[in-house]
Amino acid sequence: MTDQLSSEPASKAKFSHQQSLFKRFKRLSPYFFTQKGAWALAILATAIAAATEPLIPAAFKLLLDRGFQKGSLEIWQVPATILTIFAIRGVAGYVTELVLTNITASGLQQLRRQMFDKLLTAKLDLFKNQSGSELANTVVYEVQNGSMLLVNSIISFVRDSVTLIALVGYLLYLNWKLTLVVAIIFPGVALVMVVLTKRLYKLSKSSQVATDELAYVVEENVLAHRDVRLHHAQEQQAERFSHISQRLKSLSIKTTSASAAMKPATQMMAAIALSAVISIALFQSNTSGTTVGAFTSFVMTMLLVVAPIKHLSEIANPITRGLAAIERGFDLLDQTPSETYGSFNSNRSTGHIEIKDVTVQFSPNLEPAVKQLSLTIQPGETIALVGASGSGKTTLVNLLPRFIQSNSGSIELDNVDIKDWDLDNLRQQFAMVSQHVYMLNASLAHNVALGQKIDQDKVWECLKAANLEDFVSELPLGIHTLVGHNANQLSGGQRQRLAIARALYKNAPILILDEATSALDTQSERAVQSALTVLMKNRTSLVIAHRLSTVEHADRIVVMEAGSIIEIGSHAELITQNGAYAKLYRLGLGESHAA
Numbered sequence: 001m002t003d004q005l006s007s008e009p010a011s012k013a014k015f016s017h018q019q020s021l022f023k024r025f026k027r028l029s030p031y032f033f034t035q036k037g038a039w040a041l042a043i044l045a046t047a048i049a050a051a052t053e054p055l056i057p058a059a060f061k062l063l064l065d066r067g068f069q070k071g072s073l074e075i076w077q078v079p080a081t082i083l084t085i086f087a088i089r090g091v092a093g094y095v096t097e098l099v100l101t102n103i104t105a106s107g108l109q110q111l112r113r114q115m116f117d118k119l120l121t122a123k124l125d126l127f128k129n130q131s132g133s134e135l136a137n138t139v140v141y142e143v144q145n146g147s148m149l150l151v152n153s154i155i156s157f158v159r160d161s162v163t164l165i166a167l168v169g170y171l172l173y174l175n176w177k178l179t180l181v182v183a184i185i186f187p188g189v190a191l192v193m194v195v196l197t198k199r200l201y202k203l204s205k206s207s208q209v210a211t212d213e214l215a216y217v218v219e220e221n222v223l224a225h226r227d228v229r230l231h232h233a234q235e236q237q238a239e240r241f242s243h244i245s246q247r248l249k250s251l252s253i254k255t256t257s258a259s260a261a262m263k264p265a266t267q268m269m270a271a272i273a274l275s276a277v278i279s280i281a282l283f284q285s286n287t288s289g290t291t292v293g294a295f296t297s298f299v300m301t302m303l304l305v306v307a308p309i310k311h312l313s314e315i316a317n318p319i320t321r322g323l324a325a326i327e328r329g330f331d332l333l334d335q336t337p338s339e340t341y342g343s344f345n346s347n348r349s350t351g352h353i354e355i356k357d358v359t360v361q362f363s364p365n366l367e368p369a370v371k372q373l374s375l376t377i378q379p380g381e382t383i384a385l386v387g388a389s390g391s392g393k394t395t396l397v398n399l400l401p402r403f404i405q406s407n408s409g410s411i412e413l414d415n416v417d418i419k420d421w422d423l424d425n426l427r428q429q430f431a432m433v434s435q436h437v438y439m440l441n442a443s444l445a446h447n448v449a450l451g452q453k454i455d456q457d458k459v460w461e462c463l464k465a466a467n468l469e470d471f472v473s474e475l476p477l478g479i480h481t482l483v484g485h486n487a488n489q490l491s492g493g494q495r496q497r498l499a500i501a502r503a504l505y506k507n508a509p510i511l512i513l514d515e516a517t518s519a520l521d522t523q524s525e526r527a528v529q530s531a532l533t534v535l536m537k538n539r540t541s542l543v544i545a546h547r548l549s550t551v552e553h554a555d556r557i558v559v560m561e562a563g564s565i566i567e568i569g570s571h572a573e574l575i576t577q578n579g580a581y582a583k584l585y586r587l588g589l590g591e592s593h594a595a
């Protein structure tokens with residue numbers, strides 16, 4: 001039961017990329033590999049730092065062999081050597097870090113900007129298919145984690161390879177026979193590590209999924225906190241939560257058991273290698289006279305070799321994860337179609353709209369929401385759309401600014417197909433107060449003047465016309481008051497009036513009102529209605545309203561049913577006709593008179 005409820009959060013890395021590693025890296029190059037100079041500097045600095053690795057055991061050899069024999073080494077030379085080595089490493093490390101951060105940050109900035117631009121221009125289907133949190137996760141977190149993982153693993157690949165080559169070279173130089181003996185033992189260590197690492201990776205992947213699920217349960221319960229309490233579903237939710245956290249607990253114990261075993265296992269292997277080396281070295285010193293310094297230095301170097309080998313054996317993992325994360329971002333860029341722009345431009349359209357035989361079907365197994373509908377709207381005309389819930393009114397008006405596409409038929413504005421209009425220019429022709437207006441978390445003035453420069457006098461004028469002036473002038477900050485997330489700090493009716501003020505401010509030639517006054521009480525509605533009546537003058541207007549008293553004065557009333565127009569005419573004509581509208585009106589009148 002609980003399992004059905006916990007619908008899995010978007011599983012990451014679900015895209016199986018069949019391209020070669022080379023191609024995948026090539027896709028990254030415009031963002032992360034254009035700064036050739038910076039990369040050269042980072043690699044050079046890393047290589048220099050890595051090459052100093054054998055210098056420490058070498059210094060010890062020198063110290064042990066000659067330092068403790070009087071007169072053969074000046075005392076100052078010892079600290080000077082050690083300090084020099086560490087200074088070189090310090091500077092090189094610092095430079096690398098700085099340059100890499102620079103490369104990552106600028107690539108990331110560019111990539112994120114492009115992704116955000118994509119969000120602003122993508123076909124609107126994107127927002128049907130992906131949730132806000134998924135998109136935010138991709139744009140904000142995934143690409144950042146991915147690029148950091150990738151850039152860091154590239155540089156650690158360079159560092160560890162150079163370190164390894166330098167150290168092994170030094171080992172061979174010191175004692176090639178002994179080195180060969182060690183080389184035989186090492187694969188064993190590597191094997192243990194690989195097996196344990198694989199298990200660890202699997203476990204951490206499962207923990208990741210479980211953590212995501214746990215976070216999802218929390219998120220859902222935060223959003224639905226009122227419903228959960230009202231329906232007394234706390235116990236159900238608590239059980240769902242503890243079910244997942246129980247799984248997390250057992251995963252974390254398994255993870256610890258695998259990672260804790262790693263240390264003793266590798267130490268045991270190292271001990272075996274060390275004992276072998278010491279025995280052989282002792283045997284060799286009897287026969288060929290290896291020095292104490294050379295021996296100590298050899299053991300030190302041998303221990304230093306472990307780290308780069310370990311890192312190199314694990315390098316595939318962060319690269320795979322990093323690529324998968326960044327590719328989520330590339331998928332957004334490459335596989336999301338953008339809206340198509342036409343080229344027709346007009347300063348101000350006359351508002352002549354011609355809808356010809358338009359059909360909209362949201363999916364093949366659904367009835368069309370709009371069925372072969374035709375309607376001509378004259379410039380300056382006020383058209384009211386009425387009809388039962390679900391009859392297709394919102395769908396019809398959403399076609400005009402191309403928020404949705406029709407499956408067949410065409411729509412012309414000023415005798416030009418809306419597909420041929422420049423899209424930005426087309427949308428400039430419409431002011432819209434829709435059923436779901438979204439307010440930005442900014443000041444009232446910013447929300448009213450959205451997309452335009454804020455003219456304070458004009459903002460006040462629009463607020464006044466929307467019957468919001470009294471409310472706003474009582475706020476300590478006036479029009480500079482922040483409205484909070486989606487204007488949640490306003491009441492439903494205040495939000496609706498704010499949306500009306502926004503539409504007034506835009507002053508577009510065509511006005512679309514979709515239940516624009518539904519959240520208002522009769523008195524405010526009347527006050528706003530007079531502003532809207534002024535606004536509708538000389539403009540083409542489409543008004544959708546359930547309260548028929550508000551549409552009585554429209555030039556023509558269009559009655560819709562199941563996606564088609566069933567009646568059309570003025571209020572008086574339709575009442576005389578005594579059809580569907582007359583019936584609706586009688587019902588509606590009774591309701592509004594009682595209210």
Ligand SMILES: Nc1ncnc2c1ncn2[C@@H]1O[C@H](COP(=O)(O)OP(=O)(O)OP(=O)(O)O)[C@@H](O)[C@H]1O
Nearest residue numbers: 362363369387388389390391392393394395396435
């Ligand atoms: N994005 C969508 N995907 C699938 N179906 C949709 C979508 N939007 C609307 N519909 C369906 O299309 C039909 C018409 O919806 P529409 O929103 O146009 O109705 P409406 O007349 O505005 O209703 P209301 O008066 O309740 O606002 C409905 O059956 C609805 O379920």
Ligand SMILES: [Mg+2]
Nearest residue numbers: 393394395435
């Ligand atoms: Mg609607």
